[in-house]
Amino acid sequence: xxxxxxxxxxxxxxxxxxxxxxxxxxxxxxxxxxxxxxxxxxxxxxxxxxxxxxxxxxxxxxxxxxxxxxxxxxxxxxxxxxxxxxxxxxxxxxxxxxxxxxxxxxxxxxxxxxxxxxxxxxxxxxxxxxxxxxxxxxxxxxxxxxxxxxxxxxxxxxxxxxxxxxxxxxxxxxxxxxxxxxxxxxxxxxxxxxxxxxxxxxxxxxxxxxxxxxxxxxxxxxxxxxxxxxxxxxxxxxxxxxxxxxxxxxxxxxxxxxxxxxxxxxxxxxxxxxxxxxxxxxxxxxxxxxxxxxxxxxxxxxxxxxxxxxxxxxxxxxxxxxxxxxxxxxxxxxxxxxxxxxxxxxxxxxxxxxxxxxxxxxxxxxxxxxxxxxxxxxxxxxxxxxxxxxxxxxxxxxxxxxxxxxxxxxxxxxxxxxxxxxxxxxxxxxxxxxxxxxxxxxxxxxxxxxxxxxxxxxxxxxxxxxxxxxxxxxxxxxx
Amino acid sequence: xxxxxxxxxxxxxxxxxxxxxxxxxxxxxxxxxxxxxxxxxxxxxxxxxxxxxxxxxxxxxxxxxxxxxxxxxxxxxxxxxxxxxxxxxxxxxxxxxxxxxxxxxxxxxxxxxxxxxxxxxxxxxxxxxxxxxxxxxxxxxxxxxxxxxxxxxxxxxxxxxxxxxxxxxxxxxxxxxxxxxxxxxxxxxxxxxxxxxxxxxxxxxxxxxxxxxxxxxxxxxxxxxxxxxxxxxxxxxxxxxxxxxxxxxxxxxxxxxxxxxxxxxxxxxxxxxxxxxxxxxxxxxxxxxxxxxxxxxxxxxxxxxxxxxxxxxxxxxxxxxxxxxxxxxxxxxxxxxx
Numbered sequence: 001x002x003x004x005x006x007x008x009x010x011x012x013x014x015x016x017x018x019x020x021x022x023x024x025x026x027x028x029x030x031x032x033x034x035x036x037x038x039x040x041x042x043x044x045x046x047x048x049x050x051x052x053x054x055x056x057x058x059x060x061x062x063x064x065x066x067x068x069x070x071x072x073x074x075x076x077x078x079x080x081x082x083x084x085x086x087x088x089x090x091x092x093x094x095x096x097x098x099x100x101x102x103x104x105x106x107x108x109x110x111x112x113x114x115x116x117x118x119x120x121x122x123x124x125x126x127x128x129x130x131x132x133x134x135x136x137x138x139x140x141x142x143x144x145x146x147x148x149x150x151x152x153x154x155x156x157x158x159x160x161x162x163x164x165x166x167x168x169x170x171x172x173x174x175x176x177x178x179x180x181x182x183x184x185x186x187x188x189x190x191x192x193x194x195x196x197x198x199x200x201x202x203x204x205x206x207x208x209x210x211x212x213x214x215x216x217x218x219x220x221x222x223x224x225x226x227x228x229x230x231x232x233x234x235x236x237x238x239x240x241x242x243x244x245x246x247x248x249x250x251x252x253x254x255x256x257x258x259x260x261x262x263x264x265x266x267x268x269x270x271x272x273x274x275x276x277x278x279x280x281x282x283x284x285x286x287x288x289x290x291x292x293x294x295x296x297x298x299x300x301x302x303x304x305x306x307x308x309x310x311x312x313x314x315x316x317x318x319x320x321x322x323x324x325x326x327x328x329x330x331x332x333x334x335x336x337x338x339x340x341x342x343x344x345x346x347x348x349x350x351x352x353x354x355x356x357x358x359x360x361x362x363x364x365x366x367x368x369x370x371x372x373x374x375x376x377x378x379x380x381x382x383x384x385x386x387x388x389x390x391x392x393x394x395x396x397x398x399x400x401x402x403x404x405x406x407x408x409x410x411x412x413x414x415x416x417x418x419x420x421x422x423x424x425x426x427x428x429x430x431x432x433x434x435x436x437x438x439x440x441x442x443x444x445x446x447x448x449x450x451x452x453x454x455x456x457x458x459x460x461x462x463x464x465x466x467x468x469x470x471x472x473x474x475x476x477x478x479x
Numbered sequence: 480x481x482x483x484x485x486x487x488x489x490x491x492x493x494x495x496x497x498x499x500x501x502x503x504x505x506x507x508x509x510x511x512x513x514x515x516x517x518x519x520x521x522x523x524x525x526x527x528x529x530x531x532x533x534x535x536x537x538x539x540x541x542x543x544x545x546x547x548x549x550x551x552x553x554x555x556x557x558x559x560x561x562x563x564x565x566x567x568x569x570x571x572x573x574x575x576x577x578x579x580x581x582x583x584x585x586x587x588x589x590x591x592x593x594x595x596x597x598x599x600x601x602x603x604x605x606x607x608x609x610x611x612x613x614x615x616x617x618x619x620x621x622x623x624x625x626x627x628x629x630x631x632x633x634x635x636x637x638x639x640x641x642x643x644x645x646x647x648x649x650x651x652x653x654x655x656x657x658x659x660x661x662x663x664x665x666x667x668x669x670x671x672x673x674x675x676x677x678x679x680x681x682x683x684x685x686x687x688x689x690x691x692x693x694x695x696x697x698x699x700x701x702x703x704x705x706x707x708x709x710x711x712x713x714x715x716x717x718x719x720x721x722x723x724x725x726x727x728x729x730x731x732x733x734x735x736x737x738x739x740x741x742x743x744x745x746x747x748x749x750x751x752x753x754x755x756x757x758x759x760x761x762x763x764x765x766x767x768x769x770x771x772x773x774x775x776x777x778x779x780x781x782x783x784x785x786x787x788x789x790x791x792x793x794x795x796x797x798x799x800x801x802x803x804x805x806x807x808x809x810x811x812x813x814x815x816x817x
Contacts, residue, residue, distance in 0.1 A: 077568070094568065144565060146584060159585070162585055163585060170586075189560045
């Protein structure tokens with residue numbers, strides 16, 4: 001995936017993964033090891049998205065058929081390792097039982113997928129019926145498995161002898177006779193065991209011929225399982241299909257982040273949708289502290305990553321080319337173990353990420369160089385914006401430092417409290433925090449590249465420090 | 480009267496006072512007596528090896544008839560010489576692999592290692608019953624400290640024998656005491672307290688329907704010892720073992736006529752003398768899961784070779800057990816006293 005676990009939690013990707021409740025171990029494995037599509041797999045990515053559209057329609061028109069598939073899916077157990085080990089390993093009875101149970105279930109799955117009569121691309125599920133006949137020669141519908149007499153005449157005669165001796169044992173009274181019969185029985189048990197082994201060996205070898213088909217079925221089942229979950233997620237959150245283009249532009253309108261929204265809702269607030277368009281080169285986002293720049297950047301990271309991993313995105317519309325590499329440099333790179341400052345951590349990560357920057361990269365910087373002194377910090381951010389503007393990669397730099405926007409292709413501003421202060425509303429220190437929270441506009445607005453960062457720190461102080469002695473000192477301070 | 484005649488429900492646990500108390504002999508006797516029934520067999524933990532893994536002595540093996548349903552660990556399937564049909568897997572893991580449910584397609588010897596937790600055992604028993612078993616036999620634990628049985632199983636057979644101690648008197652007293660603990664019934668007056676659900680280690684029920692809950696043994700005994708609470712305590716519930724230490728503050732404060740609630744008889748680990756002191760104070764042990772002791776079996780032979788006078792052993796024990804109305808069997812001799 002694009003992100004390490006900590007980043008994945010921070011942007012809300014883990015939250016989204018936890019919303020998926022795949023029914024099969026194969027689907028769950030795909031979620032665990034979620035992989036973005038590579039640039040050359042654009043067609044496959046589009047297919048996946050088309051499949052999700054198909055399933056979304058099915059969920060609306062044939063919900064019961066999907067539910068019945070999911071019901072079969074929830075009975076699927078993991079047999080992948082047993083199948084992969086054929087024919088090198090002789091499967092034991094329990095493994096054969098599990099394979100038989102899977103193959104019986106597979107027949108129901110194939111039938112119910114056929115019943116959907118839907119155009120799902122690249123999700124063919126072979127029925128593997130010949131493999132089923134192989135280990136189930138009696139064609140029993142029962143899920144149980146035993147090495148039946150049908151497999152060999154030899155076995156059936158051994159078992160007849162075993163039975164006869166057991167009858168004799170049952171009727172015997174003489175200690176010596178019983179001991180003798182037990183010894184005889186032991187020999188027959190050993191012969192039975194050997195014959196069963198050779199049958200299991202034969203079955204394991206023969207199953208190897210069906211290995212590819214069974215693995216194909218397993219893979220398609222896992223993928224369909226995940227697609228159903230993706231479709232349900234899309235329906236639940238009104239997600240849309242991203243348009244994968246070959247244009248050199250990224251555009252998201254009204255992006256959402258369900259993770260942040262869930263956190264904000266606990267505080268009786270909600271996430272304000274964010275719209276943004278990127279061109280190759282630098283885009284700078286400015287805005288006051290507390291202004292949601294970080295949320296905007298991480299929401300972009302989440303939705304771009306989801307689109308590239310074959311998910312619908314949380315936005316009203318989305319257009320983007322293939323992105324192979326998303327780099328997120330956020331404030332939390334302080335590496336305590338190696339004794340680096342947060343700035344040092346950012347620089348090291350930057351050095352590493354710049355190695356594979358290309359036209360398929362999305363570079364995201366959240367308050368870069370915030371931890372160092374403001375003068376140098378501002379210079380470094382300016383340099384970064386200038387440098388990235390010469391590259392084909394899409395770069396977004398959120399900063400509250402002045403003077404960087406002029407070197408960027410585009411400039412967005414978080415509206416913040418501008419409108420609130422322009423209205424001239426003042427509060428008192430009692431309800432100041434609430435007023436800020438209520439009036440903060442987290443929306444992103446495109447601004448001219450030669451306009452500066454909004455200066456709101458003094459206004460905020462005025463609001464929160466009303467009546468305090470220090471306020472006069474703050475307000476009288478100028479450059 | 481046969482030992483099977485004492486079984487009234489669809490599952491029974493066979494528990495031992497010690498190793499070599501004759502559990503497997505009892506199990507085999509029940510299997511033999513129920514050849515027409517579809518039997519289910521499992522155990523809590525491992526049992527059924529031909530050589531006792533602890534003492535190294537030769538033990539009887541479990542011999543089942545065709546049709547029996549057995550839940551045992553995967554690694555032991557090779558040691559079962561029956562022809563097997565795999566019926567289901569359980570997802571329950573033991574040190575010997577997943578517990579697998581099989582059907583015996585022939586007679587033969589089996590080695591059994593069922594789930595090692597009570598919850599696991601409960602779900603396996605349910606699975607066996609669903610697969611058509613008419614009677615599930617649970618080869619239970621080998622000592623008083625671990626004889627928990629799943630809540631679906633109420634009936635218990637207690638196996639005692641010379642292996643417990645070289646003194647017959649001691650074996651008889653211990654067996655009688657264990658039988659007393661196993662036959663404790665829930666009393667109507669503590670119904671509400673028994674049903675009370677809490678995660679706290681100690682819950683003290685007071686007369687005004689209030690409770691005092693704590694996880695700290697020190698706080699618990701401090702609360703009990705305070706003279707102002709003495710008269711108002713109605714019952715205590717201990718989430719864990721009820722030991723001498725736990726009941727000591729009750730005895731020392733001279734509290735009378737209260738209920739002391741534990742999960743089941745396996746949690747009543749207090750010594751006989753403390754148990755008797757509680758009885759004299761009218762303080763009653765109360766199990767959340769009530770068991771029914773349906774039979775006691777005796778094995779006068781110990782693994783070390785020593786043996787008791789088999790008639791004297793069973794008769795002396797019978798004198799003590801008589802008021803409980805529980806039959807005593809010597810399975811090997813085919814004798815019983817009731």
